[in-house]
Amino acid sequence: MYFKSSSLALVASIAGSAFTQQIAQDPGKGGVPIEVVHLYNDEYPQGIAVSSTGRKFSNYARSLDPNNIAYTVTELTSNNTETPYPSAEINSPPGGAINMSTTPATGANYENYLIGVQSVVIDPLDRLWILDTGRAAMQNGTNVPSSVGGPKLIGVNLTNNTIFKTIVFPPNVVYSDSYINDIRFDLRPSVTASGQGLGYITDSSQEGRNGIIIVDLGTGESWRHLDGTAYVRPETGFLPVIWGETVYSLPNSVKGPISQGTFGSDGIALSADGATLYFSAVGTRYLYSVPTARLLVNDATSELLAQQSVNSHGQKGISDGLETDSNGFIYGGDIEANSIIFFNPANGTVNIFARDPRIGWADTLSVATDGYLYFTANQLWRTPMFYPGTDRRVKPYVLFRAQLPGNGTKVKLS
Ligand SMILES: *[C@@H]1O[C@H](CO)[C@@H](O)[C@H](O)[C@H]1NC(C)=O
Ligand SMILES: *[C@@H]1O[C@H](CO)[C@@H](O)[C@H](O)[C@H]1NC(C)=O
Ligand SMILES: *[C@@H]1O[C@H](CO)[C@@H](O)[C@H](O)[C@H]1NC(C)=O
Ligand SMILES: *[C@@H]1O[C@H](CO)[C@@H](O)[C@H](O)[C@H]1NC(C)=O
Ligand SMILES: *[C@@H]1O[C@H](CO)[C@@H](O)[C@H](O)[C@H]1NC(C)=O
Ligand SMILES: *[C@@H]1O[C@H](CO)[C@@H](O)[C@H](O)[C@H]1NC(C)=O
Ligand SMILES: *[C@@H]1O[C@H](CO)[C@@H](O)[C@H](O)[C@H]1NC(C)=O
Numbered sequence: 001m002y003f004k005s006s007s008l009a010l011v012a013s014i015a016g017s018a019f020t021q022q023i024a025q026d027p028g029k030g031g032v033p034i035e036v037v038h039l040y041n042d043e044y045p046q047g048i049a050v051s052s053t054g055r056k057f058s059n060y061a062r063s064l065d066p067n068n069i070a071y072t073v074t075e076l077t078s079n080n081t082e083t084p085y086p087s088a089e090i091n092s093p094p095g096g097a098i099n100m101s102t103t104p105a106t107g108a109n110y111e112n113y114l115i116g117v118q119s120v121v122i123d124p125l126d127r128l129w130i131l132d133t134g135r136a137a138m139q140n141g142t143n144v145p146s147s148v149g150g151p152k153l154i155g156v157n158l159t160n161n162t163i164f165k166t167i168v169f170p171p172n173v174v175y176s177d178s179y180i181n182d183i184r185f186d187l188r189p190s191v192t193a194s195g196q197g198l199g200y201i202t203d204s205s206q207e208g209r210n211g212i213i214i215v216d217l218g219t220g221e222s223w224r225h226l227d228g229t230a231y232v233r234p235e236t237g238f239l240p241v242i243w244g245e246t247v248y249s250l251p252n253s254v255k256g257p258i259s260q261g262t263f264g265s266d267g268i269a270l271s272a273d274g275a276t277l278y279f280s281a282v283g284t285r286y287l288y289s290v291p292t293a294r295l296l297v298n299d300a301t302s303e304l305l306a307q308q309s310v311n312s313h314g315q316k317g318i319s320d321g322l323e324t325d326s327n328g329f330i331y332g333g334d335i336e337a338n339s340i341i342f343f344n345p346a347n348g349t350v351n352i353f354a355r356d357p358r359i360g361w362a363d364t365l366s367v368a369t370d371g372y373l374y375f376t377a378n379q380l381w382r383t384p385m386f387y388p389g390t391d392r393r394v395k396p397y398v399l400f401r402a403q404l405p406g407n408g409t410k411v412k413l414s
Contacts, residue, residue, distance in 0.1 A: 030339070030355035031402075037374065038399035039080050043068045044383075045397050047182075048376050049122045050368035051158055056399070057085060057128060058376070062097050062116035062136035063143045063179070064383065069096075072117040073130055076399070086161045090114055097136035098144055106176070107134040109149035111168055116150075119364070123185040123197075124414035127164075128156040131183050131201065134174070141250075141384055143206070145176035153183070153199065153215060167220040169213075174222075177207040181263075182321060182364070184270045184277075187217075187414040191274070191296065194218020197414070200277050200295065202265040206249075208233070210264030212279065214295050223298040225306045226290065232265035234283020240318055240336055240381070243360065248387035267322035269330050271345070274413045278330050278343075280319050287313040287332070287343055287350075316341055316350045320380070323365035323373065325408035331373060333362030340365070340375060340402070354402045367410045372401040 038056065044065035049057045056076040060068040071091040074082035084091040093113035099106050107115045119131040134150020137143045151174040155165035174180055181204040187197030196218030203211045203224075211227035226232050240247040240262075249259050263282040270277055270292070278289045294306040317334025319341075324330055329342040331353060339355040340362055353373070361380045367373050376399055382392040 028338075028355070028357050031352045032354050032405075034354050034356050034359070034400045034402045036398060037079070037401050038076050039396035040082070040378075040398070041080060041396045042082065043071065044393070045363075045376055045378055045399075046118060047120045047364045048366045048374050048399055049120045049128060050366055050370070050372075050374050051122050051128070052126045052369045054368075054370065055158065056374075057120045057122075058082065058399075059117040059120045059130070061118045061133065063118070063133060064137070064380070064385070066137045066139050066141065068116075072097075072114045072132075073120060080396075086156050086163065098138065099147065102147075105138065105144045107136055107144055107146040107150040109147035111149045111152060111166060114154075115146070118180065119182045121183050121185070121366075122158075124187050124410075124412035126158060128158055129183060129185070129199070130154040130156065131180055133179050133181075135179065146174070146178070147176070151178065151180055155217075165217070167215060167217070167222070169215075169222055173213060173224055174203070175205075175209045177205055178203045178209045179205040179207075179263075180213065181266050182268050184268050184324075185217075185413070186270060186274045186292070188274065191292075192216045192218060198296075200268060200270065200292075202268045202279055203232075204263040204266040204282065206263055208264065210281065212265065212268075212277070212290075212295060214298075225295050225298075225303060226265075226310070227303070229307055229310075231288045231310050232279070232281060234262055234264055234281050238262070238283045242336055242381050243338075245381070247381045250385055250387055250389050267319045267332055269322035269324045269332075270411070270413065271330075272324055272326055272328045272411045276345075278313075278322055278324075280316070280322060280332065282318065282320055285315040285317055287316045287319075287330070289313060313343060313345075313348070314350075316343055320362060321364040321366075321375070323367050324411050325367045325373070325404050326411055327404070327406050327408040329405075329408070331365050331367075333359075333365070333375075335361055335381075340373070353405075358398065359400070367404065367408070369410045371404050371407060371409050373404055374399060374401045376400075 134146030319332030
């Protein structure tokens with residue numbers, strides 16, 4: 001069967017002339033415009049923190065990319081360069097981040113070096129906190145368990161770039177297969193007996209150790225709540241579609257089996273008044289909250305009471321990081337819609353904040369005192385941790401920002 005070229009031309013011209021009406025289509029963009037702030041062309045980034053003077057910091061988890069070797073925390077020193085922070089030395093544990101002399105291999109146990117950092121956050125006093133998971137991936141993608149000393153919280157004074165505090169987590173709070181993902185701070189003296197404030201941390205462990213960790217920054221004491229509850233776990237059978245691709249996980253690295261579902265409780269945001277903690281797992285589209293008063297107590301019945309006080313705010317789409325501003329809005333990704341959304345607790349609705357086809361997996365969200373929401377887009381679903389297990393990421397990874405509505409700015413609970 002063949003067509004003469006003249007009849008082909010006739011068919012084409014009929015097809016062209018018969019359908020001249022504009023067909024409605026997805027606009028692809030919406031909300032406020034986003035601008036590019038930084039392009040990452042070296043290691044694989046996740047977190048972003050912006051200080052009151054505009055200094056910017058990122059982290060590069062060693063669990064998410066075995067090639068994140070040279071550094072795991074940097075300061076962004078120009079629009080396209082990054083410098084290990086607070087020093088090159090602390091970013092390079094002697095012998096590497098993995099202890100190969102144990103069976104199986106484990107994260108190195110150094111308290112004075114960074115093993116694998118998943119979050120950098122600036123608190124209301126403009127101090128940088130580094131949240132170290134203590135974990136790192138081997139070249140084949142297997143994520144080793146941590147050793148005591150690895151999982152820790154390090155405070156850095158940005159005036160003279162020195163560490164002023166290190167809190168090492170005990171193994172009954174941060175388990176060896178925990179993954180401490182993100183942290184939010186309430187420094188009001190009234191919230192703890194020590195008067196030095198506290199941090200709320202998500203455990204997003206792919207091994208299922210999900211929960212919320214509370215740490216007193218004064219005493220260093222820490223405890224868990226909502227441990228293993230459905231609110232902090234990914235849903236069974238959860239299947240995202242991102243950039244037109246179905247996303248199956250490979251939790252046990254490239255050898256499979258593939259599964260539906262990803263990380264547990266990951267995003268975390270404190271309400272502007274500090275009374276409510278919002279959180280969401282990556283493997284669900286729901287937003288949950290719990291009164292912080294229920295998390296501060298750690299006694300025989302506090303876990304029962306915490307579980308009984310969780311609220312569901314319905315669906316918001318798939319988010320990685322969450323963030324708050326002075327409007328009281330809770331921002332998150334709607335990763336399947338290339339968007340940043342915000343939840344307004346005052347009217348119970350989720351609305352588009354910014355939508356753009358360049359937003360490929362909004363990872364970390366961070367509000368700064370300059371009135372902008374900063375966020376990274378890092379194509380996480382294209383790493384070998386997801387089917388088909390090949391690396392399909394395309395550099396550069398991007399730091400974007402967008403201006404907050406209503407003169408919104410960073411919340412300072414201090
Ligand atoms: C990055 O680019 C922006 C916009 O062009 C510019 O205002 C800013 O000064 C640059 N920052 C650095 C650190 O080069
Ligand atoms: C590695 O493991 C061995 C055996 O448990 C231990 O003695 C050593 O301190 C560990 N080193 C590091 C850097 O984790
Ligand atoms: C990954 O490599 C380590 C060290 O060689 C090995 O013990 C482990 O079985 C490997 N895992 C997979 C899933 O291949
Ligand atoms: C940071 O260090 C500077 C210089 O030593 C000091 O003046 C400042 O009080 C410190 N800031 C905090 C928040 O501790
Ligand atoms: C940095 O500031 C802290 C807090 O004021 C102080 O304890 C420390 O000695 C300073 N370090 C250096 C190297 O100046
Ligand atoms: C809820 O509040 C947001 C923020 O003010 C607003 O954009 C949205 O239109 C409101 N939705 C409804 C249904 O009132
Ligand atoms: C934002 O701030 C400007 C300048 O201070 C002011 O004119 C404007 O009314 C403010 N807008 C809102 C929504 O508060």
